[in-house]
Amino acid sequence: MASNLVCKVHPVVLFSIIDAYERRNEGAKRVIGTLLGSVEKNIIEITNCFAVPHNESDDEVAVDIEYARNMYELHKKVNNNENIIGWFSTGLEVSVHSVLIHDYYSRETKNPIHMTVDAHVKGGKMSIKAYLSTMIGVPGKTTGTMFTPVQVEHISYAPEQVGVETLMKGKYNPLERVVQPQSDLQQVETSSEWIRGMLAQVTQYVDDVLAGKIQSDNQTGRYLLDLVTSVPHIEAEKFEEMLNSNMKDLLMVVYLANLTKTQLALTEKLSTL
Amino acid sequence: MASKRGIDSQVELVQIDGLVVLKMIKHSQEEGAGGTDLVQGVLLGMVVENRLEITNCFPFPKHNEDEDFDQVSVQYQIEMMRNLRHVNVDHLHVGWYQSSYFGAFINRALLDSQFNYQHSIEESVVLIYDPLRTTQGFLSLKAYRLTPEMMKFYKESDFTPENMAKHGINFETILEEIPIVLRNSHLVNALLCELSDKTKKDQKFSALDLGTSSMLEKNLRQLMECVDEVAVDTNKYLNYQRNNFRQQQTKQQYILKRDQENLQRKQRGEPPLPEEDLNKLFKPLPTPQRLDCTLVAGQMDSYCKQVCEFASQSLAKLFMAETLHVDQTN
Numbered sequence: 001m002a003s004n005l006v007c008k009v010h011p012v013v014l015f016s017i018i019d020a021y022e023r024r025n026e027g028a029k030r031v032i033g034t035l036l037g038s039v040e041k042n043i044i045e046i047t048n049c050f051a052v053p054h055n056e057s058d059d060e061v062a063v064d065i066e067y068a069r070n071m072y073e074l075h076k077k078v079n080n081n082e083n084i085i086g087w088f089s090t091g092l093e094v095s096v097h098s099v100l101i102h103d104y105y106s107r108e109t110k111n112p113i114h115m116t117v118d119a120h121v122k123g124g125k126m127s128i129k130a131y132l133s134t135m136i137g138v139p140g141k142t143t144g145t146m147f148t149p150v151q152v153e154h155i156s157y158a159p160e161q162v163g164v165e166t167l168m169k170g171k172y173n174p175l176e177r178v179v180q181p182q183s184d185l186q187q188v189e190t191s192s193e194w195i196r197g198m199l200a201q202v203t204q205y206v207d208d209v210l211a212g213k214i215q216s217d218n219q220t221g222r223y224l225l226d227l228v229t230s231v232p233h234i235e236a237e238k239f240e241e242m243l244n245s246n247m248k249d250l251l252m253v254v255y256l257a258n259l260t261k262t263q264l265a266l267t268e269k270l271s272t273l
Numbered sequence: 274m275a276s277k278r279g280i281d282s283q284v285e286l287v288q289i290d291g292l293v294v295l296k297m298i299k300h301s302q303e304e305g306a307g308g309t310d311l312v313q314g315v316l317l318g319m320v321v322e323n324r325l326e327i328t329n330c331f332p333f334p335k336h337n338e339d340e341d342f343d344q345v346s347v348q349y350q351i352e353m354m355r356n357l358r359h360v361n362v363d364h365l366h367v368g369w370y371q372s373s374y375f376g377a378f379i380n381r382a383l384l385d386s387q388f389n390y391q392h393s394i395e396e397s398v399v400l401i402y403d404p405l406r407t408t409q410g411f412l413s414l415k416a417y418r419l420t421p422e423m424m425k426f427y428k429e430s431d432f433t434p435e436n437m438a439k440h441g442i443n444f445e446t447i448l449e450e451i452p453i454v455l456r457n458s459h460l461v462n463a464l465l466c467e468l469s470d471k472t473k474k475d476q477k478f479s480a481l482d483l484g485t486s487s488m489l490e491k492n493l494r495q496l497m498e499c500v501d502e503v504a505v506d507t508n509k510y511l512n513y514q515r516n517n518f519r520q521q522q523t524k525q526q527y528i529l530k531r532d533q534e535n536l537q538r539k540q541r542g543e544p545p546l547p548e549e550d551l552n553k554l555f556k557p558l559p560t561p562q563r564l565d566c567t568l569v570a571g572q573m574d575s576y577c578k579q580v581c582e583f584a585s586q587s588l589a590k591l592f593m594a595e596t597l598h599v600d601q602t603n
Contacts, residue, residue, distance in 0.1 A: 012295040023361040184586035
């Protein structure tokens with residue numbers, strides 16, 4: 001039953017988890033928190049989360065349940081479509097204590113999901129995993145809990161995606177780690193750079209295949225055909241006309257906008273005389 | 274703590290964590306979806322030298338008509354901040370954020386809230402986030418605050434033309450924009466590397482969409498409304514000036530007449546006419562409030578700038594399309 005479950009994570013959740021980890025108490029090995037979201041059939045969508053203070057030592061674990069409940073109520077006020085669907089912790093493995101915390105969350109919601117984010121980057125990657133627990137054992141004897149992995153996917157709203165893309169630029173300058181917001185024009189430039197790069201790559205591939213340097217691939221060929229046919233065929237004159245009228249519109253608008261600005265400045269000067 | 278700082282340590286740069294950006298996007302996406310509801314929330318962070326670091330935020334609950342809504346929302350804020358403090362989040366209130374459609378945000382409500390914020394916390398800023406433009410591929414995020422002159426002016430709440438001139442207030446000196454940068458920790462950058470492997474690439478080119486006319490149309494429509502408003506207001510003001518001038522003239526004439534009469538009476542040895550209250554005869558006309566008009570002008574200015582920027586990138590795209598097409602036909 002657990003195998004066809006898909007867990008979809010929004011980037012904001014991961015950002016929150018990392019932020020919570022960076023703000024952990026001194027000496028704390030990991031942070032935990034509640035995941036909020038919605039469940040629809042076999043898809044679990046995680047849209048929000050918050051950290052919950054907890055104490056962990058070798059032989060005991062204490063979670064601030066009061067805090068978790070309080071915080072959930074507060075989140076409910078903003079968006080009451082979000083329900084508790086599980087919990088997260090940082091770190092790679094599921095520990096003994098995880099079972100205890102998982103028990104607590106089982107009381108809050110049916111079949112809670114457990115997500116781990118490897119914030120220590122132990123495996124050289126920040127792996128994100130999700131689990132569901134199942135009871136195992138022989139009937140009548142002591143039972144154990146088994147965490148079965150669940151597939152994790154990333155999804156985001158369109159504006160979220162834009163946000164992430166913009167933030168991505170920061171990782172290319174490791175010293176400063178800052179992203180200056182660009183003007184629209186610069187962004188168009190960046191996008192066209194990308195497109196150029198991609199086109200160059202495709203052309204290179206086609207040339208190579210034609211020259212017989214690499215084996216042609218049917219799948220790629222089909223994609224290329226799709227690409228070529230998706231370009232709309234417009235007569236040159238018509239296209240020219242469309243383009244020109246569009247440009248005229250824009251130029252007119254720019255002219256008007258500037259005129260308005262001048263007018264404004266004039267009014268301002270006149271009325272303060 | 275805030276009021277002790279002098280003007281020399283004014284905030285010159287706003288540094289925003291990626292987390293804040295995404296949280297705002299999420300909030301406006303989930304709550305504002307479908308309608309044109311504005312969403313608002315609180316920014317948390319701290320001031321470091323001349324930099325305002327915004328490291329976290331949380332949304333305000335949805336506005337409802339309950340009478341005790343204000344109280345509930347204050348309670349909510351206090352509680353949220355206390356809770357966040359528990360998990361070591363910066364708990365200093367450094368401003369607020371608001372979503373806006375097509376850049377329509379300069380109005381009295383914003384001015385009021387921002388004034389209150391800046392009055393109690395000097396370095397507060399307001400972040401304006403535009404969900405529509407962001408969906409088109411341009412992350413639109415701007416930080417504003419009221420200028421010191423505007424703060425003084427607004428405090429006196431005397432919006433007559435004279436007072437405005439005294440403080441040197443015009444539509445350009447109401448709000449000032451503060452440059453922003455986005456910054457992420459190393460760990461978040463590591464996460465971004467992880468994410469970039471897994472996300473689809475087709476969103477990258479939403480910035481290259483050629484269908485720009487609807488956006489432009491909306492913008493122009495709003496601009497038109499503003500122009501109408503300004504025109505009406507200017508007319509009102511002109512009328513006031515004309516009436517005022519006329520009144521002054523009649524007043525002068527009246528005084529002149531009385532003086533002459535008094536002179537004649539004196540020559541005839543009669544007592545002068547009794548003193549009269551001139552203000553009663555010529556009630557001073559109410560001076561029109563100029564603030565709203567100035568705000569609209571400010572809004573128009575920002576629309577114009579926006580339209581220009583929008584047009585420039587659209588032109589660039591058109592030129593690109595043209596080149597592509599020429600290549601194809603050749």
